[in-house]
Amino acid sequence: MNDPIITINGLNKTYEGGFQALTHIDLTIQRGEIFALLGPNGAGKTTLISVVCGLVNPTAGHVLVDGFDNITHYRQARELIGLVPQELTNEAFETVWNTVSFSRGLFGKAPNPAHIEKVLKSLTLWDKRNNRLMTLSGGMKRRVLIAKALSHEPRILFLDEPTAGVDVELRREMWEVVRQLCDNGVTIILTTHYIEEAEEMADRIGVINRGELVLVEEKAALMSKLGSKQLTLNLHSPLTEMPATLQRFELSLAAEGYELIYTYDGSQEEDSHAISELLTALEREGVTFKDLNTRQSSLEDIFVDLVNPKERA
Numbered sequence: 001m002n003d004p005i006i007t008i009n010g011l012n013k014t015y016e017g018g019f020q021a022l023t024h025i026d027l028t029i030q031r032g033e034i035f036a037l038l039g040p041n042g043a044g045k046t047t048l049i050s051v052v053c054g055l056v057n058p059t060a061g062h063v064l065v066d067g068f069d070n071i072t073h074y075r076q077a078r079e080l081i082g083l084v085p086q087e088l089t090n091e092a093f094e095t096v097w098n099t100v101s102f103s104r105g106l107f108g109k110a111p112n113p114a115h116i117e118k119v120l121k122s123l124t125l126w127d128k129r130n131n132r133l134m135t136l137s138g139g140m141k142r143r144v145l146i147a148k149a150l151s152h153e154p155r156i157l158f159l160d161e162p163t164a165g166v167d168v169e170l171r172r173e174m175w176e177v178v179r180q181l182c183d184n185g186v187t188i189i190l191t192t193h194y195i196e197e198a199e200e201m202a203d204r205i206g207v208i209n210r211g212e213l214v215l216v217e218e219k220a221a222l223m224s225k226l227g228s229k230q231l232t233l234n235l236h237s238p239l240t241e242m243p244a245t246l247q248r249f250e251l252s253l254a255a256e257g258y259e260l261i262y263t264y265d266g267s268q269e270e271d272s273h274a275i276s277e278l279l280t281a282l283e284r285e286g287v288t289f290k291d292l293n294t295r296q297s298s299l300e301d302i303f304v305d306l307v308n309p310k311e312r313a
């Protein structure tokens with residue numbers, strides 16, 4: 001698939017005061033995908049989407065939105081984008097219908113009640129269309145923000161931390177809404193610091209840390225790399241070095257020699273043979289253990305390694 005809808009080239013952002021929030025970001029978003037931008041607090045996620053949406057000026061670099069430069073052709077580029085901000089900023093006394101219709105007007109689009117109706121129905125807000133926003137639950141308020149962002153029929157939707165601070169049920173509901181939008185042909189870019197959210201939702205994942213994009217990969221490829229497993233044996237007595245007869249196995253020592261760690265590809269048939277061979281070799285060598293456990297590496301391991309490499313060293 002190579003049908004870019006957003007192309008970001010050499011983007012830098014230094015805020016007044018000298019803080020560099022983005023460092024040379026190159027990124028292409030494909031039409032129709034769900035792209036998750038994953039990063040810890042303060043990594044630069046909001047800055048990046050604000051630059052792409054034309055709300056913050058870059059210090060250097062370019063952004064093309066479906067071929068339109070987002071500065072020289074701001075209006076055309078912006079019209080293609082819907083942005084769901086992080087904070088709930090709704091007009092408390094306004095009705096759902098009026099708020100969403102008004103948002104459409106802000107883009108200079110002629111009223112289109114049929115479109116507003118479709119959006120409200122798709123977000124199960126139709127029954128609430130005459131309710132004032134202050135009377136809605138938190139989940140409904142979030143859906144109103146999405147409805148506002150979709151009111152002018154954008155082809156790309158940015159969701160900035162769509163599920164920050166919401167409960168599990170509402171998170172699942174938001175995921176479902178996002179999936180449906182994607183099924184309707186809207187390209188989705190969401191920021192999150194929940195690994196689970198990126199894992200659940202995204203076709204591709206980009207990891208941003210301290211203003212740098214440190215990884216961009218198809219989720220499926222990333223997950224297949226995560227197949228590796230670790231078997232940890234807690235030894236009775238520590239090993240100071242690896243016995244020669246064990247060197248053919250992929251072993252390492254930890255916890256001052258009290259832990260023997262065997263790393264293997266959990267998806268292979270041969271692995272089970274290798275494990276029994278290892279256990280036999282240990283017995284011959286007189287290496288005994290009091291406990292053992294296995295674990296599978298996760299996206300979280302990769303994320304922690306990328307974002308904080310020293311922590312796990």
Ligand SMILES: Nc1ncnc2c1ncn2[C@@H]1O[C@H](COP(=O)(O)OP(=O)(O)OP(=O)(O)O)[C@@H](O)[C@H]1O
Binds near residue numbers: 015
């Ligand atoms: N207007 C500004 N002036 C100066 N520094 C700013 C400004 N806006 C953001 N920053 C700084 O830029 C860095 C990146 O902020 P940004 O909001 O983009 O991060 P984020 O990844 O979205 O974080 P979070 O997950 O907490 O929302 C932070 O260190 C922040 O303090």
